[in-house]
Amino acid sequence: MKLLRRKEGPSLDSRLAALIEAADLGAGRLPDEAVAAAREVAGRAGARRELSLDHTVVALAGATGSGKSSLYNALAGKKLADVGVTRPTTSAAQAALWDGDGAGPLLDWLEVPYRHSASEATGAGDLAGLVLLDLPDHDSIRLSHRLEVDRLVSQVDLLVWVVDPQKYADAALHERYLRPLAGHRDVTVMVLNQVDRLPPAAVERCLDDLRRLLEGDGLTGVPVLAVSATTGQGLDALRTLLAQRVADRRSWSARLSADLTTAADHLAAGEPPPIGSVHLAPGGPSATPGGRHAPGQPPAIAAGGGPGKDEVAKRLDGAGRGLTGALCAAAGVPVIVEAVAKGHRHRAVVATGWPVTRWLRRFRPDPLRRLRIEPPRGRRDGDGREVVGRTSVPAASVAQRAQVETAIRDVAEVAAGGLPGPWAAAVRQAARSRAIELTDAVDRVVATTSAGATRRPRWWRAVNLLQWLVFAALLAGAIWLGVLFAMDYLRLPQPPLPTAGPVPWPTVLLVGGAVAGVVIALLSRLAAWAGGRRRARRTAKALRTAIGQVGHELVIEPAQAELATYARFTEALEVARG
Incomplete structure (x- = not known):
């Protein structure tokens, strides 16, 4: 029989590193406060790990009048804190230590100035390693007291909230502290103090009501104890619970784990986590009103919530084709393609036409040369790239520029679809980040790609040679006949005249050369017309491919890079959540 082992999650070190990585990836994309808060949590977690784990x-x-200081004295076994009923008496945190050797650096980090040794009569052996803090009242009229509570609430290993029967449902406690601490149920304990003032039945009703409120705060299952610091009722149960937590030596890691999870959740939502913030307030980031996420539930993140990678790639492909079409229209590709066909025929006539008349074609402008599309001349810049001049293709119209902007926006919207607001904005910005380079880059590839259309086919050279041979034959026949005419005119004796059948060879050379030259020119022009169409199609395809690559490089790739960053961000958050 095979034993199934539960898969262990990532280590605390891995989660800490993942949170730092996620914060670094979110920098410049998420609000600065959210990134700074996540880094603060990571720094605090790293500092706590370096201090005493024993x-x-x-x-x-607790609040004013809850009997927190009385409970502190009862647990410590001697009077260490002044007790007040109607106004705050604790102005700074103080610590009671059970076997406090080695706890000095930890208390220095916590900035707790007052330190006492607990009474040996309180079970020092069972509680060895406990550092019990008495905090100022969280509802104190003094801001410094409240800030001190906020600071230490974010740093201690285990939180024991002391409430009394009159104010256990206080909204300030639940909305300001308990609800934001919903992810810290493993390091939270609730103590209902002063139960000696209530009959047993009322105590049970208060406990049940308190559990109901805690469940609404997302703290289901948190230990709830009934205690009286005055009579000692329930103190043994509280000591036993504290002894178990101290003996386990796991509260510190559970606290750090909860901090990392909460920080990752709020970083995913692009908001600072309430834990560790001194500006906690009712209805804060984790409160339910106003459409916020429910207590105890991680904020929504697009990991797995939006379209999958294949779907995004398919949509980007479609948007990329639209971008390519808009760029081709703005770059004047139809004009260039038409010029390629006409230019091919023009140069074919110059190269293969009848030598007697071809020179007239040179007075007509070359359509490609008018667009300043010429063969590369082999010049290179300092980076080794071939120097290509700007073309004279007509500038894009207002409508064509608008179509390009719309196509870029379509790419950005497709890439950003399903992402959280800050990341969607980052993807849109990335898609537009290099749009200013499009005009020059497209013009360069147009010049480079179209230059291939100016290359002369090899058959032009052969036909040109043939035309000159035919022309030479025509010229030889004309000279021969001219010599014969002059001799006849001068009444000189005629030399023997060779014939081709009944026709003299000089006549054959003259007439045959003229006819052959015209026929060759007409056939060459027909071939040039077909070749021009074929070359225009190839140029159109090459231009579309080259311009599509420019659009992909300058628009789609930046958006894809931002999507890859978001993917790494979500992966880091999943590791940080543990």
């Missing part, structure tokens, strides 16, 4: 820092937090 000590568990437990904080008693």
Whole structure:
């Protein structure tokens, strides 16, 4: 029988590194506060790991009059904190230590100035390694007290919230602290203090109501204890729970794990996590009103929520074709293709036409030369690239430029589809980031690609040679006949005259050369017409491919690079969540 092992998640080190990577990838794309908050959480987690792991820092937090300081004294076994009923008496956190050797650097990091040794009569052996903090009141009228609570709430290993029967449902506590701490249920304990003031039945009703409120805060399953610091009721159960958490030596890692998960969730949503922020307020980032995400639930992220990679690639391919078409129209490809066909026929006539009349063609302008599309001359710049001059293709019209802008926007929208707002904006910006280079880049590939249409076919040289041979025969026949005419005119004796059948050879050479030259020229022009159409089609295809590559390089590739960054971001967040 095979034993199935549960797959272990990534280590704390891996999650910490992943959160830092996600924050780095989100920099410049997500709000600065969200990135800074994630880095702060990562820095805090890294600092805590370097300090004593043999000590568990437990904080008693509560409102004014909840009996927090009384409970602190009862657990410590002696009076360490002043007790007040109606106004705050704790102005700075103080610590009670059970076997506190080696806890100094940890308390220095926590900036806790007051440190005491707990009474040996409180079970120091079971609680060895416990560092119990008494925090100022979270509802204090003094801002410095509230800021101190916010700071330490983000740093301690285990949070014990002390409430009383009158204010356990206080909205400030639930909305400002408990709800944002929904992901920290493993390091949260609720203590209902002063239960000695209630009959047993009322105590049970308060506990049930408190559990209901905690469930609404996303803290289902959090331990809820009934305690009286005055009579000692429930103190043994609280000590036992604290002893178990201290003995496990896992509260620190559970706290850091919860911090990393929460920070990753809020970084995914592009908002600073409430944990570690001194600006916690009712209805904060994790509150449900106003369409926010529910307590205890990670913010929505597009990992797996948007179209898949294949679907995005398919849509980008379609948008890329639209971009290529718009760029081709703006670059004057139809004009160039027509000029290629006409230019081929023009140069064919010059190269293969009847030598007697071909020179007249030179007075007509070459359509490609008018567009300043000429063969490369072998010049290269400092980077080794071939120097290509700008063409004289007519500039794109307003409508054509608008079509290009629309095509770029279509690519951006397709690439950004299904992404969260900040990342969608980053993809759109990336798609447009190099749009200013399009005009020059397209003109360069137009000049380079179209220059191939000016190359002369090899048969032109053969036909040209044939034409000159025929012309030479015609010229020889004309000279021969001229000599014969002069001799006859001077009454000189005629030399023997060879014939081709009944026709003298000088006449054959003259007439045959003229007829053959005209026929060869007509056939060459017919071949040039067909070749011009074929070359125009090839040039159109080559231009579309080259311009499509420019659009892909300057528009689609930046968007794809941003999508790849987002993919790495989501992968890092999944690792950071553990």
